[in-house]
Amino acid sequence: MADRITLRVTRYRPESDTEPTAQEYDIPLRKEWVVLDGLNHIKDHLDGTLSYRWSCRMGVCGSCGMIVNGEPKLTCATFLKEYAPGPIRIEPLSNFPIVRDLVVDIGDFMRKLPRVKPWLIRSEQERPAKEEHLQLPAEREEYEQFSMCINCMLCYSACPVYALDQDFLGPAAIALAQRYNLDSRDQGSAERMDVLSSADGIWACTFVGECSAVCPKDVDPAGAIQRYKFTAAMDALKTLLLPRGAR
Amino acid sequence: MEPFLWLLFSAGGVVSALLVPALLFLFGLALPLGWVTPDYTHLSAVLGHPATRVVLLGLCVLALFHWAHRFRYALYDGLQLKHLDRVINLLCYGGALAGSAAAGLLLLT
Structure with a gap:
């Protein structure tokens, strides 16, 4: 050498x-x-x-x-x-x-991140908990890989969709939203849906998968986005087909 | 609208990946090359059965909508023609609808 x-x-x-x-x-x-x-x-x-x-x-x-x-x-x-x-x-x-x-300058991401409310949301009617919210190991596994994100922006740098359209919410922000959506202690998935399932949210992703390929923490944002597309599509189907009370 | 188009795209991808290689293998290679020799009256009965026709129509429709969605984004992002979105949407999904109608005519009448 x-x-x-x-x-x-x-x-x-x-x-x-x-x-x-x-x-x-x-x-x-x-x-x-x-x-x-x-x-x-x-x-x-x-x-x-x-x-x-x-x-x-x-x-x-x-x-x-x-x-x-x-x-x-x-x-x-x-x-x-x-x-x-x-x-x-x-x-x-x-x-x-x-x-x-x-x-x-990663200001664009810093402005997008709070829009997906990446924190635990509990129902407002609920009284403050007197003890911790318990979670089974299997429930923790559901979101654990998405919690490994370190906001390093490699996924945004690799994403060809973000390169063409800077309005795209982007891989890390969506993966971080899923980190909370999939947490058994969280009750905020409905509040995140409007931003996530907008045209600039998950639907802008064409599943190129470069975000997951470059992620240094093996987070798989592309998987998070695909998974959320199914959730959002099922929700749209229910809204269309079911009466209000049954949704 | 996008969630429903994506569901069609997604379903089309799954059924195409599962059925098209098998159908191509059977009717594109195995039968013409004589690797299998089916009972033609039985095969004709299977192909003429309404359930087979409905399944084939479903495959055609979903595969066409899968194409439409993918081609739309290939034009949007690959050729960067997103400003022509109305024309592209009409071409892609209109093409899929027309193809579906043609498949329906062929298979169900």
């Missing part, structure tokens, strides 16, 4: 650049280094002006998502040696406006 590798990093400085350009950095190639270690090496030793987001270095915070050689990846979980001998292209996540260098 060679002991150096080149990172071809996207630079964009809004005060001086009209469009993003690429800059190459030659860094040490160590077998235990992930792409993020390479970027930190650049920042610490070669070019302190490079901007990118990171925090936990262990696949929990969801901050360090970038496009590595054309694929959305968490850079803290992507080893440099997998791309040897390089060069490796490091670009900001696609489908989001670039703020600076590798930093993107």
Whole structure:
């Protein structure tokens, strides 16, 4: 294994650049280094002006998502040696406006997320619980994989529908809605339905499945969306066929 | 409307995946190549039975609506023609309806 590798990093400085350009950095190639270690090496030793987001270095915070050689990846979980001998292209996540260098503006997602009410909703008539709401292991399994989402935006970056139509609610927001819809302690699925089953919600998804392919936490948002399509379609059928009292 | 179109798409995908390969294998390969030699009077009776005709009509209708939905999104997203949505919807679902009517005429009369 060679002991150096080149990172071809996207630079964009809004005060001086009209469009993003690429800059190459030659860094040490160590077998235990992930792409993020390479970027930190650049920042610490070669070019302190490079901007990118990171925090936990262990696949929990969801901050360090970038496009590595054309694929959305968490850079803290992507080893440099997998791309040897390089060069490796490091670009900001696609489908989001670039703020600076590798930093993107995820405000669109942050505005969409609360619309699906991703929290436990209980009936307003109910008195506050005196003890915890119990849940069987099987009931927890129903939603557990959707609760693994770390909002890293790799799924939005990979989604070809979101690339064409930014009004699409998107994979993570829908998977997070399902995380609560499928929770036995939640009573809010009716409140989430209007947003989820709108034209910009689940119905915009054409089941390409890239979101699930790139998810670093194995969440399967595409599965969540397909499952919810069936729920919403059955609900629409019931509304059409059954009298009001029997729904 | 979208939930109902998706249900037709979804049902069409399932029945097509289950039935079309079997039918193609039987009537496209096995019978013409003589791998199986059926009793033709029996086969004719099975194919002429109203229940068979209704099942085949169901397959045709659902498969056509599956095509319509998929082709609509192929035009919307693949060719990025979403601004022509009215024409595309008319072409796709209208085509599926016309095809269904033709299948109905052939199978039920």
